[in-house]
Amino acid sequence: MNNRVSLIGYLLLVFTGINLLAASFLVIMNQSIHGYIFIFSFFVSLIFLFFATEREQRFSRKTVVNLVIFIIIIGGAIKISEKFYDFSYDGQAYHQEALIHMKDNWNPLYEQLTTGTAQDLWINHYAKGIWYLGTIIYELTGNIESAKAFNFVLLISTFLILVGYLQTKLNNVGLVIVVSSLMVLSPVVTNQIFTNYNDFFIVLLIINLIVGYLNYYETPNYKILINIFISIILLVNIKFTALGYALILTGIPILLYIYNFYIAKASRKEKKQKILLLAFTICSSFIVAIAFVGSSSYIKNTITKGHPFYPLAGEGKVDIITVNSPAGLSDLNRIEKMYVSIFSETYNGLEEEPKTKFPLSVSKEEIFYSKATDTRIGGFGPLFGLIVILTLCLSLIYYRKIDKEQGYVFLILVTVIMISIMINPEPWWARYVPQLWIIPLLFVLLIVINKIKSYVAYAILLVYMLNILIIGYATMGDLYNSQMAMEDQLESLKAYSNEAIPIEFGVYEANRARLEEYGINFKKVDSIEGCQNIIQLTYSTARACLDNQQN
Structure with missing residues (x-):
């Protein structure tokens, strides 16, 4: 301190x-x-x-x-x-x-x-x-x-x-920074940090x-x-x-x-x-x-x-899971769901059943789905299954070399975190159990704190880094492209000053604040059906009708 x-x-x-x-x-x-x-x-x-x-x-x-x-x-x-x-x-x-x-x-x-x-x-x-x-x-x-x-x-x-x-546990400042960075920059964090999720x-x-x-x-x-x-x-x-x-x-x-x-x-x-x-x-x-x-x-x-968790529990509760669950998960128990999600291709759709894959493989489709704020299957990244396998190997190889007291503390941490994960009936969705990300890193920390030389531990850190780079590349690339597209659209709308632009917001009523702050003259309408010249804002349901506008 x-x-x-x-x-x-x-x-x-x-x-x-x-x-x-x-x-x-x-x-x-x-x-x-x-x-x-x-x-x-x-x-x-x-x-x-x-x-x-x-x-x-x-x-x-x-x-x-x-x-x-x-x-x-x-x-x-x-x-x-x-x-x-x-x-x-x-x-x-x-x-x-x-x-x-x-x-x-x-x-x-x-x-x-x-x-x-x-x-x-x-x-x-x-x-x-x-x-x-x-x-x-x-x-x-x-x-x-x-x-x-x-x-x-x-x-x-x-x-x-x-x-x-x-720093109180390790003398290697570089290793401390690497492990700390990997801990906090999980896929859920990386995907959501620029949002209000x-x-x-x-x-x-x-x-x-x-x-x-x-x-x-x-x-x-x-x-x-x-x-x-x-x-x-x-x-x-x-x-x-x-x-x-x-x-x-x-x-x-x-x-x-x-x-x-x-x-x-x-x-x-x-x-x-x-x-x-x-x-x-x-x-x-x-x-x-x-x-x-x-x-x-x-x-x-x-x-x-009548219930502190309404509307997700209690009388008149709303089921938000069924409509968000990918095909093939409904008949599985929570352990099976988590297993399928970890060892399947990264995917964010609903129609197709999860597809198991070779843990070392990474496809273009997986990179594409890795950018989502709420990736459903494989939400911890396309290489997380490999991380889990390497972590199991690490524990089997070195468990006898661990200091007894440190091992007990580690066992407490992992057990409690796993219980917190498994109380959630939907542990397949990374955004619901983001703490799962840190468990393999705790295994690595236990090894390095005990000063055990292990190539497997460093291999896990390397795969973690590759996994985050993949997700960061997909997320930041999509964010940059979306940002540029949105700014171009807002500039275009601002240029129309003849009269208030009709805007159909749809689900995203909050986009009105974005338009107001940008100085765009608009009016809210229920529908722009029949409009010929439409601009739909990037990643938004808001649509602007420019039929009667002049630059």
Whole structure:
């Protein structure tokens, strides 16, 4: 915690958490979410920086540099998010729509959204933590794309926290950076980081939470408890499944301390104090996460609909899986589904059944499907099946050489993570169980921490890198092409100034914010049927009719 890398990482996490808590307070007080929360959170974060820095260094040049780096990361995150459009389905269909309504003073706790569209159901009842954060930035900048800024803030925060922790375990800085990068740049993260999707937050916060539990187990202090507290609050309010994941992950400290009770040399009094403080932190974080931050979802859903997870559970629940499941999966159990997804060709369609493949092969079709924000089959990349096979080989070859205590800690981590994966009835979809990505990397870490020379371990890291390069190439290439196409279209629409351009938005009503911010004169219409000169926005259902327009 005392090194710069960890400190900046925790500072970014604290900043994110304060923004969420402050926004939740305003919602409960029946107030709108405002951009000044950002400024308030910044100054509160400075207080954390002051007390988290060693006393003799609080007014040193090093602290000033830390502050400058913090500001650069926050500012850079906002600028990057502003530059890239969200082309995802969920992002344009209801995530941005929720942001627009919250910016326009809709209070999700006391008011029911009644626009008459199908998106009302999801916006009214889904967990809203990420929307609170996005609304703060959106309200501050007036740019709806800037709402993605916390995507990059949390990504960098997780990376720095992980690097800081692994530096205490490994002397090889290069290896620490490589493993940390692979941990945080999973396919789900890579595919979704430039969108308003929220699945990728799950794996980042699970990493943060695991590091927090391990850190506290080894060197407990109040700064680590703050990390655990904020990580749980954020995780619980991403989506409903994340609440289950957060609860299951509490098995990590429980099992660690059960083991520690029999072997640690600390006195029983010291153990008791440490465990009680951690237990209090975890319990209070769940209470705050559900009853305070989650009041507009978990509590409101329970009161109004009889179930905290409505509309995915309870009376009148909506089945969103059947229509999204590829052919051939319905008759399989969850283990079979996960196996099929891992060892089949990467594919995002629904009509064809998954096709198993040779683990070393990568086809053009797989690269094409790897760019999707919600790739269904093979969503961890075309080489993840090979990674799993190599990991099994690694464990079989070297399990006898592992230090017993480290092996036990590793077993706890893997067991708890696997349980969190298998409680989900649909573990075939990578976006639903993004934490699966980190398990093979934990095997590699166990080997290198035990200073075992293994070509298999380095082969796994190499395949991980190739896998990410494939997905990054497909994702960034498609993003660049889409970005260029969208900018050309918006410029074309802006050039027509004779009269308001009729726009049929379809499902993507939120595209109105994009057009308004670009200065395009338009009017919403229900249909442009019969129009001869149509521009359909890239990756959008919005269509503009230019029949009566003149350049």
